[in-house]
Amino acid sequence: MTAKKLIRHETILALLVIVALFVLDRQSDRFFTVDNLFNQGRLMTEVGLIALIMTFVIVTGGIDLSVGSIVGMTAIVLGVFWKNLGLPLPLAILLALAVGTFAGFVNGIIITRFRVPALIATLGTLALYRGIAEGISQARSVRGYPEWFFVLGQGSVLGVPTQLWILGLVALLSAVALAYTTWGRTTYAIGSNEVAARFSGLGVDATKIAIYAASGFAAALAAVIFVSRVSTTRSDMGTGLELDAITAVVLGGTSIFGGRGTVVGTILGLILIQALKNGLSLAGVKSDGTVVLIGAVLILTILVSNLFHRDANR
Amino acid sequence: MLRTMLAAVAALALSAGLAGAQGWTGGDDLPTNPLPCDGPAPAPEPMAYNGGEPANPPDRNGKPLTVVDVPKLIGVGYFDATSKGMQEAAAELGNMTITTDAPVEANIDDQITVIDNYITKGVDGILFAANDGVAIAPVLKKALAAGINVVGYDSNAEPDARQWFVNQAEFNGVAKTLVDKMAEEIGADGSFAIVTSTFTTPNQARWIAEMAAYQAACHPEMKWLETVEAQEDNILSFNQANTLINKYGDELKGIFGMTSIATPAAADAVTQAGQCGKIAVVGLATPNAMRPYIESDCVKSTVLWNPVDLGYAAAHVLRATADGTLKPGDTSVKAGKLGDLAVIKGSEILLGDPFVFTKDNVNDFDF
Numbered sequence: 001m002t003a004k005k006l007i008r009h010e011t012i013l014a015l016l017v018i019v020a021l022f023v024l025d026r027q028s029d030r031f032f033t034v035d036n037l038f039n040q041g042r043l044m045t046e047v048g049l050i051a052l053i054m055t056f057v058i059v060t061g062g063i064d065l066s067v068g069s070i071v072g073m074t075a076i077v078l079g080v081f082w083k084n085l086g087l088p089l090p091l092a093i094l095l096a097l098a099v100g101t102f103a104g105f106v107n108g109i110i111i112t113r114f115r116v117p118a119l120i121a122t123l124g125t126l127a128l129y130r131g132i133a134e135g136i137s138q139a140r141s142v143r144g145y146p147e148w149f150f151v152l153g154q155g156s157v158l159g160v161p162t163q164l165w166i167l168g169l170v171a172l173l174s175a176v177a178l179a180y181t182t183w184g185r186t187t188y189a190i191g192s193n194e195v196a197a198r199f200s201g202l203g204v205d206a207t208k209i210a211i212y213a214a215s216g217f218a219a220a221l222a223a224v225i226f227v228s229r230v231s232t233t234r235s236d237m238g239t240g241l242e243l244d245a246i247t248a249v250v251l252g253g254t255s256i257f258g259g260r261g262t263v264v265g266t267i268l269g270l271i272l273i274q275a276l277k278n279g280l281s282l283a284g285v286k287s288d289g290t291v292v293l294i295g296a297v298l299i300l301t302i303l304v305s306n307l308f309h310r311d312a313n314r
Numbered sequence: 315m316l317r318t319m320l321a322a323v324a325a326l327a328l329s330a331g332l333a334g335a336q337g338w339t340g341g342d343d344l345p346t347n348p349l350p351c352d353g354p355a356p357a358p359e360p361m362a363y364n365g366g367e368p369a370n371p372p373d374r375n376g377k378p379l380t381v382v383d384v385p386k387l388i389g390v391g392y393f394d395a396t397s398k399g400m401q402e403a404a405a406e407l408g409n410m411t412i413t414t415d416a417p418v419e420a421n422i423d424d425q426i427t428v429i430d431n432y433i434t435k436g437v438d439g440i441l442f443a444a445n446d447g448v449a450i451a452p453v454l455k456k457a458l459a460a461g462i463n464v465v466g467y468d469s470n471a472e473p474d475a476r477q478w479f480v481n482q483a484e485f486n487g488v489a490k491t492l493v494d495k496m497a498e499e500i501g502a503d504g505s506f507a508i509v510t511s512t513f514t515t516p517n518q519a520r521w522i523a524e525m526a527a528y529q530a531a532c533h534p535e536m537k538w539l540e541t542v543e544a545q546e547d548n549i550l551s552f553n554q555a556n557t558l559i560n561k562y563g564d565e566l567k568g569i570f571g572m573t574s575i576a577t578p579a580a581a582d583a584v585t586q587a588g589q590c591g592k593i594a595v596v597g598l599a600t601p602n603a604m605r606p607y608i609e610s611d612c613v614k615s616t617v618l619w620n621p622v623d624l625g626y627a628a629a630h631v632l633r634a635t636a637d638g639t640l641k642p643g644d645t646s647v648k649a650g651k652l653g654d655l656a657v658i659k660g661s662e663i664l665l666g667d668p669f670v671f672t673k674d675n676v677n678d679f680d681f
Contacts, residue, residue, distance in 0.1 A: 028435065030434050030435060030436065033434075035434075036434050039430065039434065043426075043427055043430065046423075134513075138513065140342070140343060141446070141448065143448050154452060226423075229452070230422065230423075230426065230446075230448070230449035230450075230452065231448060231449065231451065231452055232446060232448035232449045234422070234446060234449070236422075236512075237422075237423075239421065240419070240421065277427070277431075278431055278434075281428070281431035281432070281435070282431060282434060282435045284435075286413075286415045287388075287415055287416065287417055287418065287424070287428055288388065288389075288418055291418065
């Protein structure tokens, strides 16, 4: 039992992260500086927020491909509410978060009420939400946000980038929710055997809808932070973000078939990817080479983990 | 509850669709500045320097420079050509090394990350072509604050986020050349359509806005049928051009291609439809892509600048900035074999007039 616990996926991944950090540190003396690490945290926040909730989605055996498009749509909605409708910015932010949550809620409804597989449902809304974003924006970007808004994406609180506090809070909440609450155990139960979960009297549909809505909320929150970080709003924001988030979750050991996975694993996955991207670049590897290496690391980690996993079960 | 929700989604989608259907041309909202219909362009009004300044840069005069070039993306012919020009300049100057690194897709977030990493790594200079001029500004300001020399080319950022910008051709100049060439071919009252990349691409949106303004002022009888998006995709561009030909039939007299991909695709569609000579194609494209259509007389003229010269000039401007030979307030800069280039709009350096490739000169170029 103890041996099995030791060679869990998360342990292997944690070792890999430590090795990677150590090797990358040897490549460049600018890697392990507080400035660089905080800066990497800043760059990681948007995909991190989405990946945290994506862990829940994938643990239920589902997937949410529409998150990148929700980022684009809520960013545009934020800009349009503020600039074109003249609402105060805080209200526009709240409304944008509401729209994102609603978009996730719609995903949940399509998946649970109409029994459409999550892959197909969110593939559909991936196109739908991006289309709405482009339709509303008409290629106009919204700029000229007030200075205080940039604190969120470019400023610091107590010496730490503002958005890292948010990421940390969401990480803590989601880790506790998945590991220690009834809600979290329901999530695992759905992913392990949805039919059994349903017959056990668990609120399968309600839980799923809540998770997809939360996924939409996380995407909307990421959008607000992203807009603040880059100081402009464009309809093509967040393109491809869903794949970055899914990569981190899967690298973190969450089974794509559901029922297995932890928030800690996702966080380690996120850190490993960000460290590789940044460290390799500092070591002089160009971005095309980095992408290749991240793909290789993903496949290798899963292979090694499967190997140990099987050994442990034998 | 469910029904109301679906209705809400449908209404949202519908209103988005309707908004797109109002005769919008694909231009942006920024003010336009059409050139006069005939005669030379008025001399630019002198403007105070409006670029940024690096904070406490070290003395780089004559010292070797490590420079990173971050175009919109890598792996496309156009930016291969600009980077070739930079390498030419670097070889000629002998005291700078330029590495080109950028995302494999034209994505604002990835481009920001690439630049951010090079700031941390520590370089002397950054050359960039922005995917979004506003989104890239914070990271460029960070580079300036770190004492790095920052020069843009091809696609600008907010002026105070970089020191200089090498402008390949002014938007109103390109717009005038394109519309004049089209009017020459299809007559003063012809109808035309546009195939562009996406409505969000800043350069294309700007050209289209300037074209609309110039056409309204100088060729008011011409009729603007439609602007269609075709990404930067060969097949989609061909299909869009084909759809235009079928949709408008004899009414369509000319097609503008706004990208190096859309223009040859439109020429191909016109050729395959057997409409050469009946439908004119005028657009922005590289001579290599257009050579077959120019040689078969299907296309009379293609407008562009020389991207190799653009990269070459950008490298020279960066060197001059680092050396301190190009200072705020200067009116021109020496750029090697290109001679003296003029400073316009406070902090931009103009490469020259747009270049028109025709059957007579297309074989003198290879890019």
